[in-house]
Structures are given as structure tokens and as C-alpha cells.
Amino acid sequence: MSEQPSQGSAGYGPDSSTRARATEYWRRNIRYVGMLLVVWFVVSYGFGIIAVEPLDTVTVPGTGFPLGFWFAQQGAIYVFVALIFVYVFLMNRLDREFDLQEEDDV
Amino acid sequence: MSVQSWTFVLVAASFTLYIGIAIWSRATSTKDFYIAGAGVSPLANGMATAADWMSAASFISMAGLISFMGYDGAVYLMGWTGGYVLLALLLAPYLRKFGAFTVPDFVGDRYYSQTARIVAVVCAIFISFTYVAGQMRGVGVVFSRFLEVDVETGVYIGMAIVFFYAVLGGMKGITYTQVAQYCVLIFAYLVPAIFLSLLITGNPVPQLGFGDVDQASGISLLERLNGLHQELGFSEYTSGTKSRLDVFFITAALMVGTAGLPHVIIRFYTVPRVRDARLSVGWALVFIALLYTTAPAVAVFARTNLINSVSEVPYAQVPEWFTTWEGTGLLSFEDLNGDGRIQFVGPDASTANELTVDPDIIVLANPEIAGLPNWVIGLVAAGGLAAALSTAAGLLLVVSSAVSHDLLKRSIMPEITERGELVAARISAGAAVLVAGYLGINPPGFVAQVVAFAFGLAAASFFPVIILGIFSKRTTREGAILGMVSGITLTAAYIAYFTLIHPELNNADNWWFGISPQGIGTVGMLLNFAITLTVSQFTPEPPPEVQQLVEMIRVPKGAGAVHEISA
Numbered sequence: 293m294s295e296q297p298s299q300g301s302a303g304y305g306p307d308s309s310t311r312a313r314a315t316e317y318w319r320r321n322i323r324y325v326g327m328l329l330v331v332w333f334v335v336s337y338g339f340g341i342i343a344v345e346p347l348d349t350v351t352v353p354g355t356g357f358p359l360g361f362w363f364a365q366q367g368a369i370y371v372f373v374a375l376i377f378v379y380v381f382l383m384n385r386l387d388r389e390f391d392l393q394e395e396d397d398v
Numbered sequence: 399m400s401v402q403s404w405t406f407v408l409v410a411a412s413f414t415l416y417i418g419i420a421i422w423s424r425a426t427s428t429k430d431f432y433i434a435g436a437g438v439s440p441l442a443n444g445m446a447t448a449a450d451w452m453s454a455a456s457f458i459s460m461a462g463l464i465s466f467m468g469y470d471g472a473v474y475l476m477g478w479t480g481g482y483v484l485l486a487l488l489l490a491p492y493l494r495k496f497g498a499f500t501v502p503d504f505v506g507d508r509y510y511s512q513t514a515r516i517v518a519v520v521c522a523i524f525i526s527f528t529y530v531a532g533q534m535r536g537v538g539v540v541f542s543r544f545l546e547v548d549v550e551t552g553v554y555i556g557m558a559i560v561f562f563y564a565v566l567g568g569m570k571g572i573t574y575t576q577v578a579q580y581c582v583l584i585f586a587y588l589v590p591a592i593f594l595s596l597l598i599t600g601n602p603v604p605q606l607g608f609g610d611v612d613q614a615s616g617i618s619l620l621e622r623l624n625g626l627h628q629e630l631g632f633s634e635y636t637s638g639t640k641s642r643l644d645v646f647f648i649t650a651a652l653m654v655g656t657a658g659l660p661h662v663i664i665r666f667y668t669v670p671r672v673r674d675a676r677l678s679v680g681w682a683l684v685f686i687a688l689l690y691t692t693a694p695a696v697a698v699f700a701r702t703n704l705i706n707s708v709s710e711v712p713y714a715q716v717p718e719w720f721t722t723w724e725g726t727g728l729l730s731f732e733d734l735n736g737d738g739r740i741q742f743v744g745p746d747a748s749t750a751n752e753l754t755v756d757p758d759i760i761v762l763a764n765p766e767i768a769g770l771p772n773w774v775i776g777l778v779a780a781g782g783l784a785a786a787l788s789t790a791a792g793l794l795l796v797v798s799s800a801v802s803h804d805l806l807k808r809s810i811m812p813e814i815t816e817r818g819e820l821v822a823a824r825i826s827a828g829a830a831v832l833v834a835g836y837l838g839i840n841p842p843g844f845v846a847q848v849v850a851f852a853f854g855l856a857a858a859s860f861f862p863v864i865i866l867g868i869f870s871k872r873t874t875r876e877g878a879i880l881g882m883v884s885g886i887t888l889t890a891a892y893i894a895y896f897t898l899i900h901p902e903l904n905n906a907d908n909w910w911f912g913i914s915p916q917g918i919g920t921v922g923m924l925l926n927f928a929i930t931l932t933v934s935q936f937t938p939e940p941p942p943e944v945q946q947l948v949e950m951i952r953v954p955k956g957a958g959a960v961h962e963i964s965a
Contacts, residue, residue, distance in 0.1 A: 318952050325487045332483045336476045341646050344469070348636065355609035356618025361636045364472035365464075365694040366605060369479045369687050376486040376680040383491075384673055392955045394671045 317390045324382050328375050335371040340364035404776030405544040412582050412780045413559055416787075419578055420563030420571045428819050431568030432499040432799050433667040438573055440674040444681025446576035447665045449583065449784070450792040451478075451656075451682070452689060453529070454536030457583060457785035462760030465697035465704075468627075469638030473645055473916075477652025479683060479690050484657040484861075486679035490666040492868045494675035495951045498667065500796070501660040501860060502804040508867040510944050511875040512809060517882055519804045521859045522660045525852045526793040526800075527833065529661075533790040534838025537783060543726060543762065544779040550839050556787060557835040564791045564798075565827045569668060572791045579784035584688055586781025590765045590774050591692045594699040597768060604695035612702070623698060626705050631747025635701070641906065647917030654923055655853030658861035661792040664799075672954035700760045703767050708740050708753060716740070719766035728756035794834060798827035854893055854915075858885035858922025866930055871948045877934035885926030892918040 339347060340363045347360030357366075387393040399407075425431040438446070456478070464471030498504050501522055506515025534553050541552025563571040588604075595607030599619060612619040623635045633639050640648075656662065665682075666675045707717060713731060723729040731740060734750045742753040762782070765774045802822035807814055814822070859882045866873040893915045896904040906912050913921065939945075 314949065314953060321952075328483070328487060332480065336480050336649070337646060340472060340476055341642060341649065344642075352609065355606070356611070356620045357609040358620070358636050361469055361620075362609070364469060365475050366691055368476050369691055372479050372483050373680070373683050373687050375483050376676075376683055379487055380673070380676045380680055383676060387673065387954055392953050394673060394954055 313390060317386065317392065320386055321383070324379065324386075328379055331371065332375055335363060336368040340368050399772060401772045401775045402545065404773045405779045406776075408773070408776045408780040409545070409783060412578075412784060415578055416559060416575045417562060419574045420567050423567050423570045423574045425566070425568035425570045425820075428499075428803075428816055428823065430570045431820055431823050432795075432803060433664070434568075434570040434573045436497075436668055436670055438668040438670075440669055440678035441681050442573070442577050443665060443669050443674075443678040444683075445580045445685055446573045447662065447678070447682035448685035448689075449576040449580035449788040450572075450665060451662055451686060451789070452583065452785055453789035454533055454782060454786040456689065456693075457587065458536060458540075458761050458782050459758050460761075461693040461696040461700065461764075462757035464694055465701040465760055466757050467638065468633070468635040470640045470645060471694065471697060472638075473640075473648040473652065475690055475694060477649040478656055479686060480649070481653040481656025482679055482683040482686070484653065485662070485666070486676055486683075488865055488868070489657060489663065490675045490679050491672045491954065492951045493663060493864070494666050494669065495672050495954060496947075499664075499803050500799045501663050501864075502800060503808065504867070505860075505863060505878070506804070506808065508944065508947065509863075509873075509875045509878045510941060511879065514875060514879050514882075515804060515808065517879060518860070519800045521855060521882070521886065522800045522804075523797055525659065525855055526661060526796045527837065528852045530790050530793040530797075530830075530834045531837035533786045533793070534834050536786040537790075538838055539758075540762075540779050540782045540786070544776070553835055553838040556783070556790070556838075557831055560787055560791050560794065560834075561828060561831045564794050564831065565824050568798075568823065568827070569664075569795055572788075572795055573668060575791065576788045579788040580685060582784040583781040583788075584685070586777045586784070587689050587692060587696075589777060590768075590770055591696050591699075593770050593774065594703075594764070594768055595695065598699055598702065604699075605691045608695040608698040619698060619702065623702050626702070626709075627744070630705070630709065630743045632744030633746070635698075641912050644906070644912055644914050644917055647913045647920045651857050651917050651919035651923075652853055654861045655855075655857040655919055658856035658859070658864070659852070660856075660860070661789075661796045663860075663864075664796065665792075696761065696764065700764050700767070703764070704755070704760075705742065707767055709742050710739050712739050714738065717767075719763055722766075723759055723763055726759075728759045730754045790834065794827055794830045797830040798823050801826040801830075854889040854919035854922060855886055857919035858889040858926055862923055862926040862930060866927070866934075868948065868951060870931075870934070871945045872934055872939055873930060874934045874937045874940055876937040877930040877932070880933050881926040881930030884929050885922040888925055889919050889922035892921075 339360065344360030344364060347363065348358035350359040351357065352359055352362050429435050460474055463474065493504060496504055498507070502515050502518035505518040506512065534556060537556035538549035538552040541547050541555065542549045563575050591604040592602055595601055595604040598612060599607040599610040600613055601607035601610045608619055610619060611617065612622045615622050620636055627633065627635050666678060669675050669678050708720070713733060720729065724731070731753050734752050735741070740753055741749050741751060743749055743751050762778060765778055802819055806822050807819050862885065863878045863882055896915045904915070
């Protein structure tokens with residue numbers, strides 16, 4: 293890391309109150325990530341694989357898709373896209389709340 | 399115009415476009431060459447990532463595989479998209495904040511160890527070369543089928559194009575060429591899919607069409623296909639045949655492998671800010687999902703069309719496309735019962751199957767099977783080339799930067815000048831193109847198996863070490879090295895045992911808990927996590943400056959500043 297003077301340039305001073313804020317920021321981030329990964333797991337591994345047989349007894353209304361099959365080949369992918377945009381929204385809000393957002397004129 | 403003239407015109411036009419972009423976006427510094435000056439907009443980077451990620455396998459092979467696997471094809475659909483959620487939530491923003499040029503850069507600095515850096519360099523080069531050989535081969539196949547040149551000549555033409563824009567433009571040239579290649583490939587994928595959807599169901603949206611009513615029979619298309627499968631002795635299309643556990647492990651290995659592939663990870667170094675990195679993963683998945691949600695629809699249309707156009711048809715009256723593809727050896731018919739008709743049946747049927755179809759021809763032959771206009775067929779050829787070339791270029795850049803940056807600049811000759819490093823980067827990119835071309839012309843007999851290696855290795859090596867490097871300050875150098883080495887060794891040994899040493903034993907009875915070699919990367923990843931965490935508890939904690947580095951990458955503020963100086 294010798295030519296990258298990145299250590300210590302975390303946007304925080306050394307005093308304890310800003311350190312506590314950094315810890316709180318990280319805790320909130322971990323909570324968002326955890327919640328979103330639960331959804332990620334449930335729609336793909338849960339609905340698309342583990343519970344696919346019971347779900348297949350139901351047909352998506354107005355179509356010929358068995359529900360489990362639809363989650364495995366379509367639905368999970370749509371949810372994945374939505375999850376990333378939700379994370380982007382939550383984190384941009386969190387960055388502003390903790391005054392950690394980046395400058396606009398990069 | 400004939401299919402061949404259309405193909406020639408469309409391929410030549412797209413190649414001219416790529417070369418024009420390469421000349422316009424020449425690289426002038428190492429920062430340009432490795433990470434496109436970190437000035438790519440999130441939307442453009444998303445598109446470039448999509449083209450980078452979607453290879454000949456996604457474009458040419460995937461829908462065909464799904465059409466033969468039915469429900470089980472979900473392993474590719476979920477496996478190759480779900481990894482982007484992991485990238486967005488667990489990797490991309492932090493690696494962007496770290497602000498390096500390559501993946502071994504991060505591993506070497508975070509684990510304060512040259513050994514870790516070198517292990518990472520070896521993994522990155524091995525993963526990239528196994529992958530790239532398949533891409534060059536794909537280029538050769540498309541050329542030989544549609545332009546009637548030798549596979550070798552096709553590979554040479556492909557090499558010349560990639561050489562031109564990768565060596566000249568580095569990441570900058572590659573990025574903007576990939577944006578153009580994405581547009582070509584997605585247009586080429588969607589046009590035939592929309593045509594087919596309209597023809598079969600009357601619904602112009604393929605994603606909805608394959609759940610719609612089949613106009614020929616008046617019942618739901620999936621129900622109709624399940625019925626055909628039952629009649630012909632195949633297992634039900636919407637149910638599949640793999641064990642649930644194996645589907646679970648393969649999906650996980652592909653997801654985690656995606657998030658650990660170096661050519662995907664470095665794309666998120668190219669945007670200006672941390673929040674752009676997050677957003678850019680979102681855009682990448684939008685562009686990927688456009689193709690990945692269309693693929694299962696194409697699979698269903700192709701399967702139905704294939705059965706309808708060959709089943710019980712007298713061999714003397716087969717359509718023209720049948721004869722053309724027979725010539726390539728990828729489609730073959732043997733009249734076992736001597737009735738002169740084609741029996742295309744599954745394992746549960748009373749008669750023997752007489753038709754062998756290579757899944758790789760489905761996407762390429764689809765427009766011909768459905769009788770679509772000639773220009774659509776030419777378009778598919780141009781799209782397949784765009785997919786193969788864009789991925790090849792991204793992979794070659796990983797090899798080139800691993801050599802010129804990680805090996806030369808960071809390990810062997812740290813005093814090398816900026817100019818010297820840029821020259822070294824160009825030379826190694828050129829050399830990598832030559833090696834890739836050689837592998838494309840003389841592919842090792844086990845290309846398909848080594849591609850499985852690439853995912854297994856990425857899942858079992860990089861992914862756990864990068865995640866823990868960010869989320870656990872206590873992870874030590876010793877833990878990371880032992881974790882990477884044991885994860886790779888287990889995965890490589892299991893795959894090698896079943897695909898190279900004892901291919902005859904490669905079936906569910908001999909696998910551990912029924913996990914196929916494709917899914918073993920998940921086990922390797924879990925082993926890597928377990929060993930890294932355990933060893934880290936018993937070794938001295940990382941030095942304070944490394945712990946500060948971890949705290950620094952966890953907050954977005956200051957990413958721009960780091961870059962100003964590190965460049």
C-alpha cells in the first residue's frame with residue numbers, strides 16, 4: 293500500500309464520536325444487506341428450488357406458468373434486479389444521513 | 399439477398415463499428431489502460447459489464463441447453479444472474495472504494511502478503527485463459543457455419559479484431575466497444591425471439607408468450623409441450639430430472655463463481671464513485687436480465703418447433719436446415735428401425751431414439767427452423783460474434799494487467815516507469831491474444847470441463863477471501879492463503895477426478911451426496927470460509943494499518959481522492 297495514501301482517509305477524524313458514527317453506519321449497512329439477502333435466498337433457493345413442487349400446483353393467474361417453474365425461470369431474476377435498486381436507494385439515503393456522500397464534481 | 403450475403407454485410411458493418419470505436423478511444427495512461435481512467439458512467443459500465451459477462455455460452459449455448467433440460471435449466475438462469483446481487487451488496491462498492499487496478503492488487507494489499515498476491519495472480523490467469531479458449535472457438539464456429547471459411551481462418555479474423563482494440567485501447571477501448579457489442583447482441587437475440595413468440599402464441603413479448611396459449615392447439619403452450627414430452631417419452635418439461643440438492647449446489651456455485659470472476663469484478667473499478675459502482679451493478683443486471691428472461695422463452699419455442707418439425711417426418715422430406723446442419727456433424731440421424739421416418743423420443747419411449755441434436759445449434763438454427771427472413775439469420779451470426787469477442791477482450795485484459803501490473807510493477811520491478819508499464823501492458827495483451835488464438839485453434843479436448851473449472855475456482859478461491867477481507871477485520875494473511883489453497887485444491891481435485899481421470903464414474907451414484915462436479919465449487923467455497931475463519935483465530939491479528947484500510951473501504955467518502963493519487 294506504499295503508493296496509495298488511502299489509510300486513514302476514511303472521511304472521519306480520530307475522535308471517538310465520529311468513530312461511533314462510523315460503527316453505526318456500518319451496522320445499518322449490514323442490516324440492509326442481511327434483509328435483502330434473505331429475500332434473495334427465499335425467491336431463488338426457496339421458491340425456485342426447495343418449494344418448487346408445492347408451488348407448481350398453482351398456476352400464475354391468466355397464464356400457463358406453474359408458479360414454482362415461473363419463479364425459477366423468470367420471477368427470481370426480476371426480484372434480483374429490484375433488490376439491487378432497493379439497495380442503491382437505501383444506501384444513498386444512508387450516505388446522506390451520515391454525511392458520507394461523495395462529492396458531485398468527481 | 400441470400401443468408402450468406404446478409405451475414406457478410408452485417409458482420410462486416412459491426413466489425414467496422416468496433417474498429418472505429420477503438421481508434422476513437424485510445425488509452426494514453428496505465429489508468430486508461432487498466433480501468434478506463436475511472437471515468438465511465440454507471441449506465442455505460444452496466445452495458446459493458448453485460449457484454450463482458452454474456453459470452454458465446456450465454457448467447458449460443460444457453461437457450462439450447464435449457465430447451466433440453468426444461469426446469470433444470472434454471473440453474474443457469476438463476477445461477478448466472480443471482481451473483482450480481484452478491485456483487486452489488488457485498489463486493490463492488492468496497493472494491494471501488496479501495497481503488498485498485500486488479501483483483502490480485504486487493505488480495506495482496508489486504509492480506510499484506512506477496513504470497514497471497516501471487517496465488518491470486520495464478521488463479522486470475524488460469525481462470526481467464528480457460529474461459530477465453532472457449533470464446534475463440536465460438537468465433538471460429540460461427541465463421542465456419544455462416545461464412546463458409548475454415549474454423550482456423552475464423553479464429554485468425556477474430557484474433558486480429560480483438561488484438562486491434564485490446565492492445566490499442568486497453569480497458570477504455572474495450573469498454574466502449576463492449577457498449578456497441580451489447581447493442582448488437584441484444585438486438586440479435588430479441589428480434590428472432592419476438593418473431594417466434596408472435597408466430598407461436600401471437601404475443602409480441604417472449605417473456606409472457608411462453609406462458610400464453612399455443613395458437614395451433616388452443617391450449618397453454620407449456621401444457622402442450624408437457625403433453626408432447628409425455629407422448630414421446632421425455633420427462634415433463636416443467637419438472638426436470640436433477641435432484642433438488644444438486645440443483646441447489648450448482649446454482650450456488652454459478653452465483654458465487656460469477657461474483658468471484660476477475661473480469662467481472664474489475665469492471666466496477668472503472669466508474670468514478672462508490673455509489674456509481676452500486677448503481678452500475680444494477681444496470682448491468684437489467685441488461686443481462688433482458689437476455690436471461692428471454693432465453694427460457696426461446697428454449698420453449700425452439701423445443702416445440704423442433705419436435706413439430708422433425709417428429710415422425712419421413713427422412714426423405716426433411717427441411718433444408720436439417721440437411722445443412724447434418725453437414726456440420728452437430729445433427730445426426732440413424733434409421734434404427736428402418737421405417738424411413740425420424741423417431742425423436744426420450745428414455746421412457748418404447749422405440750429407440752434416432753436423432754441426435756447438439757444443444758449448441760438450437761439458437762443458431764432456430765430462425766431457420768421457424769422459417770424467419772434471411773436477414774434475421776445473418777443478425778444472429780453477428781450477435782454471436784459480438785458476444786464471443788466482447789468476453790474474450792475482457793478476459794485478455796485481466797491476463798495482461800495481471801502480468802504487467804501485479805507481476806512486474808507490484809512484485810518484480812517496482813521501479814518501472816508509467817510509460818514502461820503501459821508498454822508492458824500492451825505487449826502482454828498482445829501475447830495473451832496469441833495464446834488465446836492458439837487455444838482456440840488447438841482446443842484441449844476438455845474445453846467444456848475446464849470452463850466448469852473456471853467457475854469452481856472463482857467460487858472456491860476469490861469470493862470468500864474478498865468477502866472476509868471486507869467484512870472481517872480479524873481475517874489474517876495465513877487464513878486467507880490456506881483458505882484459497884484448500885478451496886481450490888478440493889474443487890480442482892473433485893472436478894479432475896470425475897472428468898479427466900475417471901469419466902466413467904461421473905454419475906450420481908459416485909458423487910458425494912449426489913453433488914455433481916458442476917456444483918462442487920459451493921463445497922470448495924464453504925471449506926475456504928471455514929479454514930480462513932478458523933486459521934485467522936489462531937494467528938496474530940493483521941497490522942493496524944491493514945485494519946485501518948478495512949475501515950476506510952467501508953465508507954464511501956473519499957473514493958475520488960484516493961484515485962487522484964494512486965493513478
